Structure formats: C-alpha cells, structure tokens
Amino acid sequence: MSAPSHAECASELLDLVPLIMRRIRSQVRSGGTADLSIAQFRTLAFISISQEPSLSDVADHIGLSLPSMSKMIDQLFSRGLVVRTTHPSDRRRIILDVTQAGKKLLEAARQTTETLLARTLGPLSTQDRKTVCDALHLLRPLFDGPIAAR
C-alpha cells in the first residue's frame, strides 16, 4: 500500500474520531458512580495535575468560556469534588483544587473508562497496539496546542 496523502489521513480522522468520541462519552458517563461529562472529567484531571490553577487557567486549557467554567466549577463544588480558595495576594483570583472525594471519583472514572476502552481494543495484536500507540504519540503534539491554529 502506498503512503497516504495528508488529505487521506485527514479524511480518515474525520470519519473515525467522532465514532471513538461517542464511545468514550458513553463510557465516561456510565463510569461506575461517576457520571461525569467529558468536560467535567478533563477539568478534574487538569486541576489535579496543575499547581494552584485559577479559573481562567482551567477555562483556557479546557477550551470553555469563563462563565461556562465558573458554572461547571459550581457544580463540581456542590458535588464536593473541588474547592475554591481566594488567592492570598490577589483577592480577585481563586485557586482551585480537587478534594479527596474528587480525586477518588476521577480515578474511578478513569479506571472504569480505561477498562472498557481496553476491552474495546481487545482484538488488537501486540504489533497492532504498537502501531496505534505510535500513531497517537505522533498526533498528540499536533492537537495539543491552542485551538486558534487555523
């Protein structure tokens, strides 16, 4: 098979990624006791690995408007998954953190989802898995940046 063009690659991505996303979404949602949307899941994950992120930091990274993120944090707070503290030297800012319950839920959701996804990947041979992981590593830096790239 001859090497595919960029356009062919793009076409394949456009076909397949929504299918994978649909599966992931349903699996995250049904994640044990979790019931997190993808955005909530990613938000918890980002806060948990960041150092004292502000609301703006999180909104930027996840790709949501500030009001939307404010509202989402409200929800996560009322579920006891995150806490807000005022920044000591700039009282306009808030510092976000994930509670123990939040960490536990995040891990449970990740665990459940990864297990289900891994099951979906079951038919892949060892060599196939290497191909897939190699491809994902190639793609990550291309899609990790800000969305403005057009």
Next chain:
Amino acid sequence: MSAPSHAECASELLDLVPLIMRRIRSQVRSGGTADLSIAQFRTLAFISISQEPSLSDVADHIGLSLPSMSKMIDQLFSRGLVVRTTHPSDRRRIILDVTQAGKKLLEAARQTTETLLARTLGPLSTQDRKTVCDALHLLRPLFDGPIAAR
C-alpha cells in the same frame, strides 16, 4: 520501546481523542458557509450514501434518539438540505434524501474541514502518515459497531 498494553493504549486514546474532537468540531463549524454540528454533518453524510434510509435507520446509525433525529431532520429540511418523502408501500415510514444544496454544503464542509485537518497534520512525514493511517484502519472496526458493546 516495548509494546504497550491494552490499558496503556486505552489511556492514550482517552487523553488524545477529546483534543482531536475539539479541533474537528471547531473546524466543521467554521466550514465556509456550512455551520454544521458534527451530528448534522454525519447525518447528511450518512443519508447521502444510503439507499432510501428511514428516520429510524438514520437515528440508529448516528446514535440519536428518534425524537432528536426527527428534530434535526426538521432543521435540515427547513434549511433546504434534506427532503422527506412517504414510503410508497408503508405510509408510516419516511424516506430521507439529501437535496442538491445539501450535497453541495456537505461537500464544502467536508472539503474545508479536511483541508484544515490536513494542514494540522502537516508536520507528519510520509512514514508517519502511513503509521497514522494504519492505526486508524485498525481502530475503525472496533468502534464502528453499535454503542451497546460493553
């Protein structure tokens, strides 16, 4: 590098696919004159390649409830992108079809999105593209089925 486990593969997918999806979504939405959601885009695409699909056929394939799809078809109809005709031998069913305008819009959206995506893929070498396309071909059959597979 040793071959990754199913779980590692799953973890990579879970990290990366939402990022790619976010990019695709923004690119489909800004697709020239198109302004289609991913679901609308996929719906138009599915109808255009199917033989006289019913509403249920389309809802099943896209993974939406019947009412939701009914509403989406309403919108696409009022934009002049699809037509509904009554099935000749079963008047309960409708037969969906994409209009010329719909085909044109679908192609424009696909074209624009693929071009933008191809640009995003720009840094990939010929060999890299082969790896990515191979991986996508491996993944397609795993995610193409009904969502119930868990």
Next chain:
DNA sequence: TATTGTTATACTCTATAACTATA
C-alpha cells in the same frame, strides 16, 4: 397490538452581555 414518526416538556451544556469586586 406493534411500529413509525411527531409533539410536549425538561434538562444539560454552552455562549454573550452585564455586573461586582479587586488591582
């Protein structure tokens, strides 16, 4: 009675605009 599709209703997610508090 079962099937196909639509209508009624409600909930989630997201955005823009207006506002408050702080710098």
Next chain:
DNA sequence: TATAGTTATAGAGTATAACAATA
C-alpha cells in the same frame, strides 16, 4: 482603567413520555 470572576439570559442539543397514524 483593567482584570478575575459571577450572574442573567438565551440558544443549541439531547432525552423521556405521551400522542397520532398506519400496519
């Protein structure tokens, strides 16, 4: 005056339940 965040409001998108028409 500028920045960080919240509140008010509105619009998409989706679901479940109830309904109508046809088989």
